[in-house]
Structure formats: C-alpha cells, structure tokens
Amino acid sequence: MTKCWSEGELRAYLDRELSTGDMQQVAAHLGECTACDCLCTELAGRAAHVSALMDLLPEWEGASIRLPARPVVVTVKPQQHAWVGLAVALAAGLAAAVYLMPKPAPQVAAIRPAPVTPAIAPQATPAELALVPESVDEPAPRRVRKARKAVPDREYFIALDNEPFESGVIMRVDVKPGNVQADVVFGPDGRAHAFRLVNAVQRY
Amino acid sequence: MDDVLTGVQPEEIALNPAGAGTLGDRRLAVSVEALFREHYGRIVSMLTRLTGDRAHSEEIASDVFHKLSQRPGLLESREDLTAWIYKVATNAGFDALRMNSRRRKREEAAAAEGFHIAGAPSALDDMLAEERRGRVRAVLESLKPRDAQLLLLRASGLAYRELAGTLGIEATSVGTLLARAEADFERRFRARYGEHV
Numbered sequence: 148m149t150k151c152w153s154e155g156e157l158r159a160y161l162d163r164e165l166s167t168g169d170m171q172q173v174a175a176h177l178g179e180c181t182a183c184d185c186l187c188t189e190l191a192g193r194a195a196h197v198s199a200l201m202d203l204l205p206e207w208e209g210a211s212i213r214l215p216a217r218p219v220v221v222t223v224k225p226q227q228h229a230w231v232g233l234a235v236a237l238a239a240g241l242a243a244a245v246y247l248m249p250k251p252a253p254q255v256a257a258i259r260p261a262p263v264t265p266a267i268a269p270q271a272t273p274a275e276l277a278l279v280p281e282s283v284d285e286p287a288p289r290r291v292r293k294a295r296k297a298v299p300d301r302e303y304f305i306a307l308d309n310e311p312f313e314s315g316v317i318m319r320v321d322v323k324p325g326n327v328q329a330d331v332v333f334g335p336d337g338r339a340h341a342f343r344l345v346n347a348v349q350r351y
Numbered sequence: 352m353d354d355v356l357t358g359v360q361p362e363e364i365a366l367n368p369a370g371a372g373t374l375g376d377r378r379l380a381v382s383v384e385a386l387f388r389e390h391y392g393r394i395v396s397m398l399t400r401l402t403g404d405r406a407h408s409e410e411i412a413s414d415v416f417h418k419l420s421q422r423p424g425l426l427e428s429r430e431d432l433t434a435w436i437y438k439v440a441t442n443a444g445f446d447a448l449r450m451n452s453r454r455r456k457r458e459e460a461a462a463a464e465g466f467h468i469a470g471a472p473s474a475l476d477d478m479l480a481e482e483r484r485g486r487v488r489a490v491l492e493s494l495k496p497r498d499a500q501l502l503l504l505r506a507s508g509l510a511y512r513e514l515a516g517t518l519g520i521e522a523t524s525v526g527t528l529l530a531r532a533e534a535d536f537e538r539r540f541r542a543r544y545g546e547h548v
Contacts, residue, residue: 155527164511164526190530197533200487200540201506203480204400 149176157187161194245318304332304341312340319345379426386432387416394440397503401444401491402451403484411443434519441500445492490540498532505529 152160152173159165160173177184312334321328328345391412398408415436419425425432491499497518504514514529515522 153527154530155524157526158530159511159526162511162526190533193533193537197502197536198506200483200536201400201502203484203487204506205403205484206396206400206507 149179151180151183152176154186154190157183158190158194161187161191245316304330304343306341307339310340312336315340379420379423382426382432383416383420386419386436390433390436391416393504393507393509394437396507397437397500398440398444400503400506401441401488401499402447403488404447404451407447408444411447412440415440415443431516431519433517437500437504437517438496441496441503445496445499448488448492486540486544490536490543493539494532494535498528498535501525501529501532502536 149172156165156169157173160170163170165173177187315332315334317330317332319328319330330343330345331339332341334340394412394415395405395408398411399405402408402411418439419432419436425435491502494502500518501514504517509517511525512522514520514525520528
C-alpha cells in the first residue's frame, strides 16, 4: 500500500492544489486506504459546510474596482451633485434656446377651449397667448389682418383641453417623416395646451 | 463603478507626508502605491464579507494604507508588508464588528418589530438571512485572527499560493492551516447554534 497522506495534503487535494503527480498518487491511495478515504470524506463535508456558511456573507466584487490614477485619493464629491448641476445647466440651456429661437412670424392667437375659433390678439407679444373673452372685440391692426388673409384657416390653434390659461410659449416642432411642422402652445404649467399645423405658406 | 472610492476620505491616505520630496520619500510613496493597487480591492472585499458594510470597509482599508504611509520604518524594513496589511485590516474589521454589534442588535430588534407589523414573507426571509449572517460573523470573530483571515480569503477565491503570500506562510502549510481553521469554525458553530444553520 502506498504511503498515507497528511490532513493538510488531503485538504489541498480536495482543492486540487497539489501537483499533477501528487493528485494521481492521492487518488490511487484513497482507493486502497479506508482511513485516508474516511478522513478525506470528512474533510470534504466540513469544507462544504463551512463554505456554505461563508457564502452567506455578501461579498463586494473587487474585480470591478477602478482605482484612481494614484492612491492619493482626490476629494470625492457626491455623484448626485454633479448630475444635479448638469441637469440644471441643461434645463437652463433649453429654456434659453426656446426663448431665443427665431420665429418666422408673430405667433399670436387667442384661444377658446372648444370649439376653437379664436380671434387674433395683436397686442400680445410673440411669446404670449391671451384668452380673450367673447365679449371683447378689439380692432385688429391692419398688419395682422393681412397675415390672417394670407393663411385664413390654419392660423387657428386647436385646444387640447378645456383648461383656460392666460399666457404661454409657442414652440415650432418638426415631425418626421413628412416634415410636418406644427406650433405647440405650452402654458405656464409646462403642458401643451394647443397646437396648429404650419402650412406651406408659413414655412416659407 | 465610479463610486467605488466614495468611502475613501482624502485625508486618510497621505502619501506625501511632511518633508516629502526626497528620493527616499518618493520611493516609499511608490511602495505604498503599489501595495494599494494590489491589495485595496481585495481587502475591501474581505472586510465587506466580515462587516457587511461596504462603505465602512472602504474606510477601514483606507485607514490601513494611511497607517502604512505613516510608518516609513516599516516600509524600509523590507519585510513582507502584505501579511502586515491583511493582519491590520482584519483586526480593524473585527473591531468594527464588535463596535457595531450593539447597533446591529437594535436594528434587528427594530426589524423584527417592523416584521410583526408588516407581516410580509420577504421580511421574514430577510430577517432570517441577516440572523444567519450574524451567526457566521460571531463565530469568525471568536476564531484566531489568522484562521478568520484564511477562511475569509479562501471564501473570496484566493488560491493557496496567493493565501500563502497574503498571510506570510508557506504554501505547503496552507492545506493544514485551512483544515484546522475549518474544523475550529465548525466546532464553535455547532457549540453555539447546534446542527442548524
């Protein structure tokens, strides 16, 4: 019978940490030595038990570590602060772009909720809409009246809801495919309240 | 993951101590840097298993390297610093475990109370899982530090050669020490909690 192996060697055998030659010799010995075979079985059961218990402990995956360029760790600011700053800057840029975006013509109209048959409110600024009561009958300037003649029907906005609003921002959007353009009226609450399609005359 | 080092406090690792700038100091800084890069993640992983708190584990690991950087004599001794680093880290981890044991008991009591209120099955599972983890940590804490390190690092998947280098022992002794550590762990676990996990 071949020589018996120590407890440590049998433990290393279970982990396949012995050399190839030793692995073969231990395997051959376990087939002929009941004592070593029992000890090896006992070690295997214990190792499995301890391993199962240790696996209960959560481990942080160290493989995903991204170390700094140097171990002198720079000040780490909370990540959310950077995102908040970026989001605020982005929102401010979008808002500025909306206000600075050139518009082809004064987009002024008065909106009644439904059905939509608004009258043009010429005194309003290009970026504002005003609900005009039905009783109000203001004379429209000649300039605006000409524009109304050029595009008789499509100047009107179609209300998307019945909620009145006093002012808003008109934003021109381009929907593909087909390059259909539309003006959308956004109210102070940020929601779209009305829209109209832009015909070929207005585009040019 | 960018937030891996969020727990690292910048003042905790100072590789440029007062008087830095000489060739010797720069060499020491390079030594610490190499050790940091090689072992920081593994130490945090081991400590996370031990404490269950990743952020705290990162703080502990950072503190270990800070201590190392403050001991130029140790760096110049040309001893194997790896074993020293893991020993200090493990001891600090067990200290943190003991300090947090009271807080954890309060949290467990609060969680149990919340479970009675909520009555959700997942809450029961979570509570039982946390209780089992607490048992394992308690038994690890009762072991010899080197045995606990051995089990923790082996559970992290280190090969015998790596274990030997990390713990400062002979590679041929790893099997024997591991078998003894497992036997001691199992005996203590059964003595405390019986046959059930």
